[in-house]
Amino acid sequence: MTVVLSGGIDTESAKPIASRLLRDLGQVLAGDDRLPRIGILARGVESALVIAELRAAFGDGNCELIELDGVVATEQLLPLDALVVTDGDAAASLAALEPVLADLRGMVHRGTSFWGIGAGAAIAAELAIIDGFEIGGVAVAPRLSTDVASEVQLATGLGLIDITVLPGAAQLGRLGIGIAACEAGLLDRVIALDAGMSLVIESGAIRLVGGTGSMWEIAADANGIVTVGTRGAE
Known part of the structure; x- marks a missing residue:
């Protein structure tokens, strides 16, 4: 099983992750005379650009890229x-996958790879932040174009990891959401990923890969005191 969570990508930062997934899929499909089938779910105004970057990262002839439109059905996923799952509208991506949540969790548990980018990384969690920039009516981050609600909205995510993820931490100024959410008791632990930084979970091991930037670890203790630490790529 390989689960990759990226705070954001461009073509260059996507290449090492794409190569890693292709290597892993090649091992899984050893002896099977076909290309790996990789589905892409994109929601948002920049979806075409993200898909173009992913096509460049995976390269021609290395896999079969399948764009998923509308609500995902079991026969498309299996x-x-x-x-x-790319960046964009987290709520829309979550709604598109809702009918196949059980199938997706089972597939990832059995070895299907998952790569969440931006909003796609956010919804991978058991409890996901999908909207908003205020907590208790106080702005704790800049408003994004994808924010519909003002107050931070939490939702049941895909359940692939047990820690809430915030993408684009430094670049989008989202770190304050994680700190304020822990301080308010909405969450007890948050991982925030800068753009270009990826968290890779593979065979039970966790490591960071990427260029500049950090992973920010936010946690509240039993007394409600919030601490913030950082880690860079290994």
Whole structure:
């Protein structure tokens, strides 16, 4: 099982992750004379750009990239060897996958790879932040174009990891959401990923890969005191 969570990507930062997934899929499909089938779920105004970056990162002829439109059905999901959920509208992506949540969790548990980018990384959690920039009516981060509600909205996510994830931490100024959410008792632990930084969970091991930037670890103790630490790529 390989689960990758990226705070954001461009073509260059996507290449090492794409190569890693292709290597893993090649091992899984050893002896099977076909290309890996990788589904891409993109929601948002920049979805075409993100898909173009992913096509460049995976390279021509290395895999079969399948764009998923509308609400995802079981017959679309089950043939896939990997699923990529891109940045954009987190609530829309979560709604598109809602009918196949049980199938997706089972597939990832059995070895299907998952790559969440931006909002796609956010919804991978058991409890996901999908909207908003205020807590208790106080702005704790800049408003994004994808924010519909003002107050931070939490939702049941895909359940692939047990820690809430905030993408684009430094670049989008989202770190304050994680700190304020822990301080308010809405969450007890948050991982915030800068753009270009990826968290890779593979065979039970966790490591950071990427270029500049950090992973921010936010946690509240039993007394409600919030601490923030950082880690860079290994």
